[in-house]
Amino acid sequence: MNILAIETSCDETAIAVVDATGDEKSASFTVLGNALLSQIEIHREYGGVFPALAKREHAKNLVPLLDAALEEAELLHEDTQAIPEETRSRVAELLAREPGLAEAFFDFVSECEPPAIDAIAVTAGPGLEPALWVGINFAKALALVWSKPLVAVNHMEGHIMAALATEPPQNTADTPRISTRFNLVIEEVKMPVLALLISGGHTELVLMKTWLTYEMVGQTKDDAVGEAFDKVARMLGLPYPGGPEISRLAEYSRSDLESDSEGRTLEFKLPRPMLADATCDFSFSGLKTAVLYLLKKNPDMSERGKQHVAREFENAVTEVLWKKTARALEETGAQTLVLGGGVSANTHIRRTFAKAMQEEFTAVELRIPSATLTTDNAIMIALAGFYRALREEIIPDDLAASGNRSLA
Numbered sequence: 214m215n216i217l218a219i220e221t222s223c224d225e226t227a228i229a230v231v232d233a234t235g236d237e238k239s240a241s242f243t244v245l246g247n248a249l250l251s252q253i254e255i256h257r258e259y260g261g262v263f264p265a266l267a268k269r270e271h272a273k274n275l276v277p278l279l280d281a282a283l284e285e286a287e288l289l290h291e292d293t294q295a296i297p298e299e300t301r302s303r304v305a306e307l308l309a310r311e312p313g314l315a316e317a318f319f320d321f322v323s324e325c326e327p328p329a330i331d332a333i334a335v336t337a338g339p340g341l342e343p344a345l346w347v348g349i350n351f352a353k354a355l356a357l358v359w360s361k362p363l364v365a366v367n368h369m370e371g372h373i374m375a376a377l378a379t380e381p382p383q384n385t386a387d388t389p390r391i392s393t394r395f396n397l398v399i400e401e402v403k404m405p406v407l408a409l410l411i412s413g414g415h416t417e418l419v420l421m422k423t424w425l426t427y428e429m430v431g432q433t434k435d436d437a438v439g440e441a442f443d444k445v446a447r448m449l450g451l452p453y454p455g456g457p458e459i460s461r462l463a464e465y466s467r468s469d470l471e472s473d474s475e476g477r478t479l480e481f482k483l484p485r486p487m488l489a490d491a492t493c494d495f496s497f498s499g500l501k502t503a504v505l506y507l508l509k510k511n512p513d514m515s516e517r518g519k520q521h522v523a524r525e526f527e528n529a530v531t532e533v534l535w536k537k538t539a540r541a542l543e544e545t546g547a548q549t550l551v552l553g554g555g556v557s558a559n560t561h562i563r564r565t566f567a568k569a570m571q572e573e574f575t576a577v578e579l580r581i582p583s584a585t586l587t588t589d590n591a592i593m594i595a596l597a598g599f600y601r602a603l604r605e606e607i608i609p610d611d612l613a614a615s616g617n618r619s620l621a
Contacts, residue, residue: 243397
């Protein structure tokens, strides 16, 4: 089954074509085409994602990325196509809110034959609703013109599937790896699965007892962890996005401490919010405020001092994430732990979880996605879309964007 996937939930525009086979017990995926454009540089001057601008950029990028993904997948074949007037009218109505998109869309689809895809998967939420709508309406238009079924994907389910996916053993000389393609498999998943989903908009622990059925175990009561990283980075005068910048400073500080034979201790101690609370919920607002007060008391902080603050903040976040996850593992009896979302790319978090799992939960398998699959991408939407398509969860015409769409 060839899945064309579209992702526009925030500030990455992404389209992928994935060949998927198998079932819920064992599935194999070949990424045939993958095109992605990040808007980070555009939003950097605002210190965060500006929704109206993200919406505009998605509309501008979708047709070129579709062209690139299909060409890489070798599914783009030129051929003049006549679009019935009724279909043209419906598509024009779908894309009317995005200036120039309808024209670019018609120019593209009228000059190529419908590609050999079996379904179109699109992110329906959660995310920024203006951005989501662009991808949804574009997917609806493609499904209409090419007569393909459309499936809706929960963005967070995509992160879970990306974390469960692993690369198979290296291909042998008899089956060489194609340079522009790569393979993934999702198999031998031990249930229940506990997912820690950490990103700019989410911090939650979700349990999957049976395939594609979820229940919420814990979630943030205020800021998402990625949001806290960005806000603290701004306090320290670091550019957006803040997560990688905090991590960079923190690693400098750790290296400095590790090389110190006298074993210096942390200069600053920050709180670990809700650490003793008897739930699996999180809170990062107080931690963020503690950093603010610390910086106000030290207005002329040196670069070395900022490194120590970054390290202590990252240590506090990581300790809270781990302790809450450990509590959830004990309470749920999960046999697999996955980390997903953009913050799961953080080096210290990955390192801490790997070490703690080996020491405290040796019978539980830890799955963390490769760095390229931690951030928003269309490959993960294709993976989740495949399983939804297997269940024939075909979407009606009234599919709508949901900024707060929940797994549970």
